[in-house]
Amino acid sequence: xxxxVLFLALPEPFLRLFSSDPEVLRQGVPYMRVMALCLIPNAMxxxxxxxxxxxxxxxxxxxxxxxxSLARIPLAFWTCQRLDGVIGVAWVICITCILRGxxxxxxxxxxxxxxxxxxxxxxxxxxxxxxxxx
Numbered sequence: 001x002x003x004x005v006l007f008l009a010l011p012e013p014f015l016r017l018f019s020s021d022p023e024v025l026r027q028g029v030p031y032m033r034v035m036a037l038c039l040i041p042n043a044m045x046x047x048x049x050x051x052x053x054x055x056x057x058x059x060x061x062x063x064x065x066x067x068x069s070l071a072r073i074p075l076a077f078w079t080c081q082r083l084d085g086v087i088g089v090a091w092v093i094c095i096t097c098i099l100r101g102x103x104x105x106x107x108x109x110x111x112x113x114x115x116x117x118x119x120x121x122x123x124x125x126x127x128x129x130x131x132x133x134x
Contacts, residue, residue, distance in 0.1 A: 007036035027086045034090035045101030048108050050104040057113050068100040075098070 007014065011032035015025055053061050072092055081090030105115075 001040060001074060004036045004039040007032050007039070027084075030087050031090045034087065034094050038094040038101075041098045042099040045097065045104050048101075049104050052104070052108055052113055055113055060107065060113075064103060064107075068096050072096055106133075 012025060015032065017027040049061050075092045075096070076089050077106045079092050082088065083091065
């Protein structure tokens with residue numbers, strides 16, 4: 001939340017750490033302000049997704065991340081034509097981060113992940129590989 005406030009209020013000093021080019025600052029300041037809007041939802045998404053992946057639900061998380069990543073490509077082309085290039089990409093990233101985070105948190109809130117891998121984790125063991133201790 002602190003960085004969100006800083007990036008909204010004072011993006012230029014952060015950009016100047018990397019470049020003093022006036023064009024970078026002209027395009028970077030609004031870009032950082034848009035991106036600041038998704039920092040809190042993105043933090044919630046990362047914590048939730050990593051927890052779910054740690055519980056073994058990598059397929060679901062992979063599907064969600066892949067779907068949103070693939071959707072960003074045509075959306076970025078479309079928004080770049082309608083908005084001022086870089087700011088269009090910022091809005092695509094911001095909105096898809098918020099939507100993806102909402103989807104992941106909603107999926108986690110259902111609670112099905114708590115027992116969802118019981119069959120996989122408690123399945124019957126196959127025969128021991130040759131040469132392994134019994």
